[in-house]
Amino acid sequence: MNPKPSLRAVRGEILHFLSDPAVAGAAALQHFSDGILAIRDGHVVELGPADDMLAKLPSDIVHDDYRGQLILPGFVDTHTHYAQTDIIASHGEQLLAWLEKYTFPAEARFADPAHAATVANFFCDELLRNGTTTVMAFATVHASSVDALFEAALQRRMRLITGKVLMDRNCPPELRDCAASGEAESRTLIERWHGRERLLYAVTPRFACTSTPAQMESAARLFAQHPGLYLQSHLAESRGEVEWTARLHPTARSYLDVYDGFGQLGARSMYAHCIWLDDVDRARMATTGSAMSFCPTSNLFLGSGLFDLERARALGVRVGLGTDVGAGTSFSMLQTLNEAYKVLQLKGQRLSAQSAFHLATLGGAHSLYLDDRIGNFLPGKEADLVVLDPQATPLLARRMASCAKLSERLFVMMMLGDERMVAATHVMGEVAWRRPLRR
Template structure:
């Protein structure tokens, strides 16, 4: 495909302009779902086989597909629920909606909706929380496998402090997870995440069962929550009084590791930052959710200083947008409030190669290096009147991209490709 190409080979925070590759009139060559080459169109066009199809996306920007490191499939109808902070929000809205996934066909409906919205927003990989019901993960994986998207997902495990209809047991959570891992982990492009929801909703027995799963399946991810809200932290410490701190709970059960994705990480102690760095755990920054639920401001500068890997996420349904562009616009504001900065290059790196590297998937996705999977988003930077008007005065690429990050959303997505194939998703023009 032909257009303006932008991808990253390093972290712009560390190496500046050397981190990105930009080709004004570029060609992305794809074969059998993989990137073959990326470079100047005038150099690559003569090398193509006779009759090779070339999709011309000029003047649009072509980037690797976006990656979302934390999102809840059962919460697509919880988005925009008024007036609560975390613990009340879970009990008043989230747990009510999640019980509906026991109904026949509901998990399938929400899975299809979520994947439609992700792809319409240019997101081609996500780390997904399903519900406590095994069928919710079955439904999500089946729909993702049908679409050939590279997704990480897991059945939530929780055996206390939730409605009875939403609890499993240490034994059933282990057995269900074990069966799902056997069925789905590594099937096509699907990957499994062992998912104890958070320490508050798991007994020590269930945490031990999660630890056993991690020991038996070290190639699986782990995903959970930590240090999102002051009341949550106090409750977790009350339930696990012998732990050094909140991170210590997960540490005690072997759940802090290089494949562990821990959502939020807002109210971290010095020891917790050190523990994350020591174990290689990933702090997942959820900007729109942290603002919407009044949870606090993530300190990205501190994470960098401590040597902690950071991934970025929408966290639907505490989050308020499926768009990683909108997510990074809010990340910029959160950092501004703390005297920190976020350039357009840093933001776009974060949602492509940055998230891929944090997840340990940068050998598969996140860039246009040869051999990577051809998950691609095509962006129309002048998709709205406001953006087209603003772009009339930009002076360079950095300023143009900052307009995209600040004002962009799903309306800018002209096309999304999964493993080299353009995907269709429903358009929406309002009620009939």
């Protein structure tokens, strides 16, 4: 007989969300100023006030004591590019020029499996250092780049969604596949990785301009044929991209209509950016269960435009948050929330701190149809968590001293915080990263 998995506990100030604060208000969150999270076999067993939990837990239970720090569910990044890690902070282009000048040359290097493995390991370590435990990421057109990222995530027990990029036109020859080869390689990767441990596969047409109609049909076929499969792409990021798409697809009503016409909308489809849409498009995404990834740092960096969270919410679209590295300028979800707040200020919209942290945790999980497994600390959920240190920098410590309410403290964390705030990251209950002790 296998021994019963050992029970362990995590103690500290604990916050998680039961629903969206923008809808349910204060009832959407659960907060314990001193709480204990009990974990067995990588899953949440129970959560409650420390005094109550101590009375029922074994006296010799192994526990991590984070009193004085804030424990949240692990962050969920719904759109990024691991192959663009090495071009983050590259100067001076907008989207289409960025692809030609920086992205395509960087991705061509992933023909080398050793290079792909090196970047994949760095990428996953950097996510954990920033408190991100679930990620949906683009690889490259090379099947070996997908293998490398899945292998790195598997070693760390992270929840990862990725897939081989499909591109058979309007890209350099060394990054071009064809509809048949793209589908065949994708099928092999799906069989190898999809549903293995915490790994999930995403059919990945880069965007409508880089796949022929034959490849778009192929991508839709893959998406429809495999239960639980994801699809990820880009949508209406910049005006130039929208105009180019209209020239290539003159009979489509809109950019979204191109994907819809090829059968690529539906549950578990994730579209990054979604800036230059109208309410007809947004309503169609809501009806089909398709999701948007809000990528504020890259949208500002490339000068693409401002995401309309208010209209997406009003029409019932699922929305997650994406760092979109390397056009995105940080792996930190705290910094991404910082920029999200500013984008919405420019749109004349408000983002409360509670709504922001919901977006980075349970909201992201909901957008990925994973909220039955991750996103909060309800019993049975996978025990991924991030520990934030409110005293991480002198400025944070000083500013926190004048905060009377939880909402104030959360707002300060998202505006002044970055990876320095992350004291520890746990994956499936175990420490995956911990900040080195200060000397």
